[in-house]
Amino acid sequence: MLDYLFPVCCPICQKPVVPKGSFLHEECKRKIKLIETPFCLKCGRKIKDESAELCSSCRSEAFAFDAGRCTFAYHSGIGEAIKWVKEEGTCEFVDFFGRTAAERHSSFIEAARPEVIVPVPMDRRKEMIRGFNQSELIAESLSKHINVPVKGLLCKVGKTRDQKRLNRQQRTQNLARVFDVVKEHEKMPERVLIADDIFTTGSTVNACAMALKRAGVKKVYFICIAAGTADD
Numbered sequence: 001m002l003d004y005l006f007p008v009c010c011p012i013c014q015k016p017v018v019p020k021g022s023f024l025h026e027e028c029k030r031k032i033k034l035i036e037t038p039f040c041l042k043c044g045r046k047i048k049d050e051s052a053e054l055c056s057s058c059r060s061e062a063f064a065f066d067a068g069r070c071t072f073a074y075h076s077g078i079g080e081a082i083k084w085v086k087e088e089g090t091c092e093f094v095d096f097f098g099r100t101a102a103e104r105h106s107s108f109i110e111a112a113r114p115e116v117i118v119p120v121p122m123d124r125r126k127e128m129i130r131g132f133n134q135s136e137l138i139a140e141s142l143s144k145h146i147n148v149p150v151k152g153l154l155c156k157v158g159k160t161r162d163q164k165r166l167n168r169q170q171r172t173q174n175l176a177r178v179f180d181v182v183k184e185h186e187k188m189p190e191r192v193l194i195a196d197d198i199f200t201t202g203s204t205v206n207a208c209a210m211a212l213k214r215a216g217v218k219k220v221y222f223i224c225i226a227a228g229t230a231d232d
Helices: 056-060 078-088 091-104 106-112 124-130 134-146 168-175 203-214
Strands: 067-073 116-119 154-156 179-181 191-199 219-227
Touching: 067 091, 067 106, 067 191, 078 091, 078 134, 078 191, 078 219, 091 106, 091 134, 091 219, 106 191, 106 219, 116 134, 134 191, 154 203, 179 203, 191 203, 203 219
Parallel strands: 067 219, 116 191, 191 219
Antiparallel strands: 154 179
16 A cells, blocks of 8 residues: 555656566666776776776876775766755665665675775755765665665764865865764774765765775775766
């Protein structure tokens, strides 16, 4: 009865999906794109040069994270689905994101051997207004599918400007020292997997990785649900 009254909605078109157990309409499946090879072996974004192992950013910048993977091409419908989650609170979509990421990156996760999954923290006031942190929901979905616990090792300790309208240098400056470890976690794990929704320039994930490594974490990996093409 509940399934009939409150059917699962498609994260692409936001319309009810049948039969039960489906996440997407068949026509909507054709609108989204998984990130296929070639992709950057460091940040996981799609690259155009099939002979290259790294994108230009990862060749030129000393990122603190060790490696990461991104699941969907942002400009293929998934970007709108993530926006819908943030703005409308349609959190049931998140398990589709987490399940797909877990299946897609199973070999990467197995090689990374993370001890915990760490969500990118939000400003507390912003989280109170929204009612949830989408990165935490993604981390919880991943946890369910890969059997690795979630730990809120990080907190946001400074205010930032909205990243959307900033260039790469401004994003890096905007996030400098804005994340720190939660003091109650005195003993840090050696291997961590960060979970976030969107990878743009890598500034957010990198700032989180820097905070974790300052606290003694040896290896920091990440999984993001969506990313644009590198070097565009």
